[in-house]
Amino acid sequence: FTPLMLTAMFILLLPIIMSNTQLYKNSLYPHYVKTTISYAFIISMIPTMMFISSGQEAVISNWHWLSIQTLKLSLSFKMDYFSTIFIPVALFVTWSIMEFSMWYMHSDPYINRFFKYLLMFLITMMILVTANNLFQLFIGWEGVGIMSFLLIGWWYGRADANTAALQAILYNRIGDVGFIMAMAWFLTNSNAWDFQQIFITQHENLNIPLLGLLLAATGKSAQFGLHPWLPSAMEGPTPVSALLHSSTMVVAGVFLLIRFYPLMEQNKTMQTLTLCLGAITTLFTAICALTQNDIKKIVAFSTSSQLGLMIVTIGINQPYLAFLHICTHAFFKAMLFMCSGSIIHSLNDEQDIRKMGGLYKPMPFTTTSLIIGSLALTGMPFLTGFYSKDLIIETANTSYTNAWALLITLIATSLTAAYSTRIMFFVLLGQPRFNTLNLINENNTHLINSIKRLLIGSIFAGYLISYNIPPTTIPQMTMPYYLKLTALAVTIAGFILALELNLAAKNLKFMYPSSLFKFSNLLGYFPIVMHRLPSKMSLTMSQKSASMLLDMIWLENVFPKSISLFQMKMSTTVSNQKGLVKLYFLSFMITLALSLILLNSHE
């Protein structure tokens, strides 16, 4: 069991190590990487099967790294339920994405470096997932952040890409503050960074570290306060968006919260906070997704919306359901990104859905997978998304929780259906709106194979995973029929509404956008306001306080200048010398008279 797992992970390291040799230089390097990942996937399926059949978890602690006073850090991998199931899923999705990017980045001269970056990202993600102590998790955490920066700014000549990469790093950093705070709290209060020790000892008040972890998840998984980096991260190439920002990196934050579920079970405040945060995120990003015009941005917002849904699931104390949603979501989201990538490339790098249309006939395979992916996303019964999303909505409906958050989640679910309909309507249906000289060809085997694999995964993976995992928290079995049908009902309502609106407004004149439209289109004004205002205010405040307040006012103005000013004013008010000689004579005479009267002593 354990050697196999380690072999799987070691195989991934091989292409990186080979990068200095001859193998890196030739054009078959992408093939090597792809086959490496496929072998790693197959090898990692074996321990997964063993785990499913026996339910046996393992912890591999290899190498005692260092001891800082009383803290012992070692290289330890934790193969429990979460990591054992996540690794094959992630490897499968990454395999498909690697194959896809062999087609997509075919004309890029630095394709070898691209694959190396993707592989390094995968390795750091593996480190994150299998980490048994917080330090190793932090290594993986930072690693995925760095690789995200390098990959988003892949086309570094473009200024938007550079700012997007920097934005990603900054927002992640703010989340890292929370992570480090949690680490510090654990270090001071339980003297360990190992999960086993943290979960066994009983703490009385866990608010601070859980707040820190929530902040970290907000940063990494783009929850409401720290969300603008995710739509901006679409500046990277489509495989990057598919891998990082749909399946693996953005679930790192959710994964962290899932890892700490024994601590979160006891703390009701934390659960309420996560619930409300997830609900706000879901609704807000779904609203923003409704009026975007860039296909990748719509899918990015749908990612954030689903992430919000995962956080909501954690908030209702169902970590296993959230994990299930992570795994199933990876399939169809990656496929959606790959379909949009194929559309973009075929239309000669056109990303605006207002300029696409009528792709139903020229690209049948992409059309099929787009429709199936959107249906899986919205939770069509018996496709993949159903097994996780519907369960989440049911559990939320029947649990004793915050009704407002629940309502918002339901509204967001219907909006999911709405924007998916919008994508399909604009991209696939209607008359073509693009340039007519594009050769639309989706005949490449790499493209077809990778999308086909993920397509089969989207359809069947939900069923396969749900029926083969070891038993976890039991979902609610009995509920009134209207609650059970809620998710389906709101989704269908969203579909129909969006379809009707789109059909009705198809040939109308374009009117000036209402303020609600502007709110939705400009991401709720959040990036516009928050990027400029706080930084400018804090900088001017610090400048004013440092230079104006201390130097100029206190040192200069209080004593020296005020004294001189005071004296001048006083002297001009008191003294009335006018230079008129008449007054001098008068004063002489008055003095004389006064002295004669007063000093009349000889009489």
Place this chain on the structure above:
Amino acid sequence: MSMVYINIFLAFIMSLMGLLMYRSHLMSSLLCLEGMMLSLFIMMTVAILNNHLTLASMAPIILLVFAACEAALGLSLLVMVSNTYGTDYVQNLNLLQC
């Protein structure tokens, strides 16, 4: 003091008042200065003649000489002022510098 002296002394005081309290023309203070000199001269002469103080008989004449010099000085000042300002109003003399 006899009546004569008081009378002349009063004249002196009157001229002093006039020297110190004048309205607008500088000339009037110079005139009062002359009046002071005059009353002083008269008082000196009468006192010397009444007391047969012949040794000091030249004092009034010296006083007259000095009075003349000082009147000349005053008049030259007046002329300077009049050259600058055109008139001799004392309101003009309000510059505190040379």
